Amino acid sequence: MYFSASVVLAALLAFPLPALADARSDAKAQVEFGIKVAQNGLWKEATYRWEKAVQLDSTYAEAWNNLAIGYEHQGRFDEAEKAYQNALKLDPKNVSIRQNYDLFKEINDRTKRRRDR
Amino acid sequence: MTARSAAAIASLAFLCASGCTNFYEVPIETPIQAKLDVSAFRRVLIAGFISGGTDDVDANLETVRLLRSQLRSKTNLRVIEAEVLPLVELAGEQAAKTAAEPATLPAAGEIPGAQPATPATAPDDTRKPEDRKQETPVRSKKDLEKFDRIFADAAFWKKLGEEYESPLIVTGTIMFTPHQTAGFVNVNREVYDQLGRRQVMQSRVYQERKGFILEPKFVFIDGRTGATLHSESYRREILYPSAQSTPALASYFELMDQLIPDFLGALSTQKIRGTRILLR
Numbered sequence: 001m002y003f004s005a006s007v008v009l010a011a012l013l014a015f016p017l018p019a020l021a022d023a024r025s026d027a028k029a030q031v032e033f034g035i036k037v038a039q040n041g042l043w044k045e046a047t048y049r050w051e052k053a054v055q056l057d058s059t060y061a062e063a064w065n066n067l068a069i070g071y072e073h074q075g076r077f078d079e080a081e082k083a084y085q086n087a088l089k090l091d092p093k094n095v096s097i098r099q100n101y102d103l104f105k106e107i108n109d110r111t112k113r114r115r116d117r
Numbered sequence: 118m119t120a121r122s123a124a125a126i127a128s129l130a131f132l133c134a135s136g137c138t139n140f141y142e143v144p145i146e147t148p149i150q151a152k153l154d155v156s157a158f159r160r161v162l163i164a165g166f167i168s169g170g171t172d173d174v175d176a177n178l179e180t181v182r183l184l185r186s187q188l189r190s191k192t193n194l195r196v197i198e199a200e201v202l203p204l205v206e207l208a209g210e211q212a213a214k215t216a217a218e219p220a221t222l223p224a225a226g227e228i229p230g231a232q233p234a235t236p237a238t239a240p241d242d243t244r245k246p247e248d249r250k251q252e253t254p255v256r257s258k259k260d261l262e263k264f265d266r267i268f269a270d271a272a273f274w275k276k277l278g279e280e281y282e283s284p285l286i287v288t289g290t291i292m293f294t295p296h297q298t299a300g301f302v303n304v305n306r307e308v309y310d311q312l313g314r315r316q317v318m319q320s321r322v323y324q325e326r327k328g329f330i331l332e333p334k335f336v337f338i339d340g341r342t343g344a345t346l347h348s349e350s351y352r353r354e355i356l357y358p359s360a361q362s363t364p365a366l367a368s369y370f371e372l373m374d375q376l377i378p379d380f381l382g383a384l385s386t387q388k389i390r391g392t393r394i395l396l397r
Contacts, residue, residue, distance in 0.1 A: 028397070035141055035395050062396035069393045075148040075386075096140055096394040107147050107389055114152065114382060 027057035034066060043073045054086075061091035065100060077108050141395045146388040153337060153347050153383050160284035161194040161384075162340065164277065165202030167264045169255025170294035171329070173365035177201060180291050180333070180373070187377055192385040197281050204288065205255060208264035211273075215266070258332070261290050268336045271343030278340025285384075286338040289348070292331070293369055296354060299325040328356035329365065331372040335380060349383065351376050 034049030047070030053063035068083035084101040091097060155161075163184045168176035181201045189196045255261055267273065274286055301321045308316045334350040353372045357363050381387060 066395050073145045100393045111149055
């Protein structure tokens with residue numbers, strides 16, 4: 001009994017569900033394309049790609065991080081904040097996401113202070 | 118080196134290389150929206166400021182010059198080159214006029230037992246404006262308050278706006294005052310150990326310092342109606358060791374440099390440059 005259960009578990013770990021794998025690989029393709037176009041300055045297109053990536057796989061922390069940067073670049077601060085928070089919730093120990101968020105927060109807080117003055 | 122260890126090193130190098138390409142540092146420009154919608158204006162008039170504090174710097178003239186040059190290079194607005202208004206004198210005259218007018222008190226008949234109200238005596242003000250300026254210098258924020266009413270005088274600003282084809286008018290007050298303080302401050306000291314190695318140690322020392330406080334209030338007025346659109350106040354100070362001699366004008370520009378981005382941010386979208394890390 002224990003043997004068969006562990007075999008099933010091992011099989012599941014070794015071969016993840018194809019649907020999940022497909023979603024992640026499709027999302028990854030969108031993320032990579034987004035990075036390429038962002039490096040060429042096409043931030044709107046990049047943001048669109050990363051939006052698609054998080055739609056395909058909402059557990060993809062890196063895609064949320066990139067999406068947050070895309071929103072930040074367009075001055076969409078509320079959406080950027082939410083995207084960063086999603087990214088950090090999914091991968092709280094990721095130093096790069098934390099660093100991006102800290103830099104964003106500094107600007108966002110300053111903007112809010114200016115608005116309130 | 119065996120074939121196995123060579124393969125291990127190669128695979129480690131591959132892993133590192135693939136790991137390194139998992140992030141991309143990209144430059145980004147974060148836009149900060151302007152506080153004011155100035156799309157209705159194509160021109161801007163930096164009219165002048167009520168300035169006070171030290172006599173070492175003509176804060177009115179310097180501020181007008183600085184803001185004009187900043188607006189010219191960093192916004193799309195056309196900057197009107199006009200004479201700088203001597204706003205202290207104008208506001209002083211206005212204040213004197215207001216004081217000369219009879220106070221709007223209730224009619225004597227309305228208050229039982231009251232004597233007829235006598236209007237306030239008009240000040241015998243036959244001096245030249247230059248003399249008046251010398252006698253009433255603005256030294257503190259309290260001195261400024263009596264001139265503050267001019268910013269609410271819509272008719273005055275509307276008339277000025279008509280002269281310059283209804284621009285956005287920027288005016289306000291500037292206090293630039295000397296400041297002195299004494300107390301404990303953190304200082305870095307260089308220390309060399311027996312081996313000649315340099316270390317930086319922080320310590321607290323008592324120091325007398327002097328410098329300046331800059332307190333501007335920028336008022337943005339609609340030249341079409343004379344109404345105030347927006348106003349904002351700032352306070353910045355700078356202190357130097359008392360032995361250091363820094364010219365007042367240098368301090369003024371140092372402090373204004375800190376404020377300029379905020380001032381420009383009220384009128385135009387500013388972009389903050391930085392870098393972020395994209396992840397795969």
